[in-house]
Amino acid sequence: MTHLHSSVQTPMRIALKQMLANFDATHILTLAFHEQINMTRATAKIARWHNHAMHRLFGRRCFQLPSNQTIEFLLLPEAGNANLHFHGLIRVPPSHLARFENYALPHWKRIAQKGTHDFQPIRQTDDERDQWFNYITKSTLAETVFHSSMVHGYQEPSLSIAPAVDYQIPNRILTKPVSAKALHEPVLISTENGI
Numbered sequence: 001m002t003h004l005h006s007s008v009q010t011p012m013r014i015a016l017k018q019m020l021a022n023f024d025a026t027h028i029l030t031l032a033f034h035e036q037i038n039m040t041r042a043t044a045k046i047a048r049w050h051n052h053a054m055h056r057l058f059g060r061r062c063f064q065l066p067s068n069q070t071i072e073f074l075l076l077p078e079a080g081n082a083n084l085h086f087h088g089l090i091r092v093p094p095s096h097l098a099r100f101e102n103y104a105l106p107h108w109k110r111i112a113q114k115g116t117h118d119f120q121p122i123r124q125t126d127d128e129r130d131q132w133f134n135y136i137t138k139s140t141l142a143e144t145v146f147h148s149s150m151v152h153g154y155q156e157p158s159l160s161i162a163p164a165v166d167y168q169i170p171n172r173i174l175t176k177p178v179s180a181k182a183l184h185e186p187v188l189i190s191t192e193n194g195i
Helices: 011-022 039-058 094-111 126-136
Strands: 027-032 072-078 085-091 116-121 144-147 167-169 172-174
Touching: 011 072, 011 126, 027 072, 039 072, 039 094, 039 144, 085 126, 094 116
Parallel strands: none
Antiparallel strands: 027 085, 027 116, 072 085, 072 144, 167 172
16 A cells, blocks of 8 residues: 655545545544454454444443434554554544543453554644544545444434434535444445546
């Protein structure tokens, strides 16, 4: 996987940065495994971690709550010369931030035994945010975006499908409803033009 310098702006990278900018995040999140792992196993571990955190923080009906009242994330994978890991954004309600830090973050180590995480408040200035978005999207040859709505447990009450990842990008929309059977799989984003 090629890493892009912050000055290189491909159409895919611009679209991903716009998606990150539109995401109402409170923190930056990196989840690392520090072991050889494929995308299916990695996303399954993230889904397991997210499910445990959701149930612990919000109770057994956690997936029936509106997404703005729970934990929501948007992660992009990176591998290259390193083991697969994910960079992205997460929103944690302020009312649950202390519990998230005390339970969910340490619980990552139980899910990914060799794993580590980086969790810090999102920067407020445009320059700082742009630096982070450049860092998160430095491996934009990947076409996978993993959103928390793709985790098993989310259901649209009347449709039995997960809420779609729906972020407007000029002339494109990154959206794909995910069936209840495939909630743990990442959405692959691709078009004829390769962006």
